[in-house]
Amino acid sequence: MxxxxxxxxxxxxxxxxALEQAGADYRLERVDFEAAQQRSPDYLAVNPKGRVPxxxxxxxxxxxxxxxxxxxxxxxxxxxxxxxxxxxELARVQxxxxxxxxxxxxxxAHKHRGTRWVAxxxxxxxxxxxxxxxxxxxxxxxxIERTMIGEPWACGEQFGIADMYLFTMTRWLASDKVExxxxxxxxxxxxxxxxxxxxxxxxxxxxxxD
Ligand SMILES: N[C@@H](CCC(=O)N[C@@H](CS)C(=O)NCC(=O)O)C(=O)O
Numbered sequence: 001m002x003x004x005x006x007x008x009x010x011x012x013x014x015x016x017x018a019l020e021q022a023g024a025d026y027r028l029e030r031v032d033f034e035a036a037q038q039r040s041p042d043y044l045a046v047n048p049k050g051r052v053p054x055x056x057x058x059x060x061x062x063x064x065x066x067x068x069x070x071x072x073x074x075x076x077x078x079x080x081x082x083x084x085x086x087x088x089e090l091a092r093v094q095x096x097x098x099x100x101x102x103x104x105x106x107x108x109a110h111k112h113r114g115t116r117w118v119a120x121x122x123x124x125x126x127x128x129x130x131x132x133x134x135x136x137x138x139x140x141x142x143x144i145e146r147t148m149i150g151e152p153w154a155c156g157e158q159f160g161i162a163d164m165y166l167f168t169m170t171r172w173l174a175s176d177k178v179e180x181x182x183x184x185x186x187x188x189x190x191x192x193x194x195x196x197x198x199x200x201x202x203x204x205x206x207x208x209x210d
Contacts, residue, residue: 002026003056005046007033009171009206011105012053015068016205017164021198022076028205065105066097069161081160093155096148096162099140104169107136108176134177141173145183152192159196167193175208 002024006012010033019026031037031052038050047054047063055062055071062068073082083089109116111133114126144166150156154163170190173180180187193199 003029005029005031005043005052005054005056006205007031007038007052009208010052011065011165011168013168013171013202013206014065014161014164015053015055015072016202017167017196017198018069018072018081018161020202021081021164021196022072022079024072024076064101065165066094066101069097069165070094073161080158083155083158083160089155093160093162096154097165099144099148100162100165100169104137104140104144107133107140108169108172110136111176137173137176137178138182141170141178141183141186145185149185149189151185152189154189163189163193167199171206171208 002019004012004015004019004026006016006028007030016028031043037043038052044050046056046061049063051063053063053065053068055068057071062071070082073079074084077084082093110129112130114129117129118125120126148154149166153159154166166186167190170180170186180190
């Protein structure tokens with residue numbers, strides 16, 4: 001039995017979809033951000049980084065969304081969530097996901113989590129970081145739209161872990177004040193994702209948040 005520590009509509013949506021797509025035996029533990037539960041001693045004992053997602057496995061805890069997604073793809077090969085037998089194609093999927101993790105997620109985090117980078121007392125810097133989020137998220141999604149996204153799925157023919165992660169971040173655009181309609185391929189991908197049964201099953205756990 002796997003346990004996914006999650007918070008609604010955060011990066012943890014992606015592994016949640018993967019667990020559902022895989023038909024995995026799992027349970028959910030919600031981390032209440034409003035109560036700052038991610039920084040509670042109990043949760044820090046699970047994940048010292050104080051972030052979600054965390055996946056508790058029979059061999060220990062996994063963190064970092066791209067790592068969790070690849071683990072699930074490998075643990076459930078029958079679900080065909082990544083091109084496991086093709087090193088080049090698998091590296092392309094990882095490149096997609098690492099870009100989402102290291103660039104898009106970090107750009108988005110500048111909105112509310114600026115104190116990771118500057119002092120909490122530096123309100124001018126924090127406000128400037130928040131103000132710039134629409135621009136940095138737009139730049140990242142322009143790159144995805146123009147140079148990265150495939151048809152019909154993020155990496156081409158095969159539906160899988162990059163789709164789950166891209167969908168997760170696409171859903172952040174509205175709250176980041178970026179119009180999805182600016183990116184027709186990403187918008188079509190988001191619509192396609194909404195019709196995937198595994199996505200439909202998890203969405204009640206992930207209402208939009210600011
Ligand atoms: N690099 C990590 C980032 C995880 C992360 O920052 N998650 C956010 C939610 S989307 C979080 O837990 N934030 C809580 C906080 O910063 O206090 C990953 O890819 O899993």
